[in-house]
Amino acid sequence: MRILHTSDWHIGRTFHGVDLLADQEFALSAIAEIVAVEKVDVVVVAGDVYDRSIPGADAVLACNRGLERIRAAGAVIVATPGNHDSAARLGAGAAFAAAGGLHLRTRVDELAEPVLLADGSGTVAFYGLPFLEPDVARRALGVPEARSHVEILTAAMARVREDLAGRPAGTRSVVLAHAFVVGGEASESERSISAGGVETVPASVFGGVDYVALGHLHTPQTLGERIRYSGSPLPYSFGERSHRKAVWVVDLDADGAVAVRRMDLPAVRGLSQVIGTLDELLADPQFADAENDYVSAVLTDERRPVDPMRRLKERFPFAVHMEWRRPGGNPELRYSERVRGRSDGEVTRSFLSDVRGEPTAAELRLVEQALAQAVSEKETAR
16 A cells, blocks of 8 residues: 655645735645655655634635645545644534545544555455644543653553454554654644643654654654654744755555655745845845745844835835844843943933944934933922
8 A cells, every 4th residue: 555644734824924825725736746656555644634623614615625636646535634623613514524535533532443444455454543742642541640741652552452452464554643652753833732731742652553654743754764854835833944845655465564655845935034134135136035035034234224125125015024133243241230330311312222232322312312302200299
């Protein structure tokens, strides 16, 4: 059986306020094309199908179109929720969806009830472990004393192995799970899943199955031949600008052995960080390659420029983030030390310099007048 391992679609996510739905649909179309070319039998989505527990209508429509393309390309789909999804909402209508080839495994009390799919060599059991928040899942799993993700996932996998042991000899197995497994490398766009206890779990928790399709971390990673993260189909932070997004094509043979290939996804739009004065960024040819990327600009002007983002967009129409770093930075002193022995006027002038550049003489006169008036009003009140 040929399986395509994906995760962390985060449909509906924005990037510094920019709508990514068109980019996400492009990425899902690329996945559907891989399904068709590689003749994939099953696509698994290991959590975070949506970016929010209550996705917007446009996000739901975009996701549905992506699922339809994948299904039309010839693959059955098995998906489970992550920490961003609402399990109840994602699983609504699951029985009807299954009839059309979309299997949504969202309920804790059903995690040991696999999706059974057959190929020429027999049956493969797909177990979908929804994101298991310890405070919520421990009673459903019969371990009320559990507080950590390790304890919860240990209990969940015990149920999976018990079910698998009762199935006919030769039944192969795949587990989908959304978790932070020891050895995985996080990036800045993942939301912590530590609520309710220690979040990391050892890979050994997932022993006894043929392949573990992990979600939550956004970079493709191999923790072992049989346990991997596929990562997200798009970069969702500038910290991921050097990442190449991908999916795993997993061939599961009759004996449960796996052969895994990485398939890179096309980059929808690049991410670039540019650093320099505003005039340099607008004119220097070295930044030409970033003109069609999502851009994070670091301005190094001595004074904060006026309306810098509008001007940046003249050259970089997809600029989404800007910060001003004054050359040399600011003295790393405690505030009390910085103002000790200084007059009100000096403190105010320093503040203005820190936040917007050296004030003009006219601005300083206005500050002096305001301070004088404040002192006068205070004396009058006495």
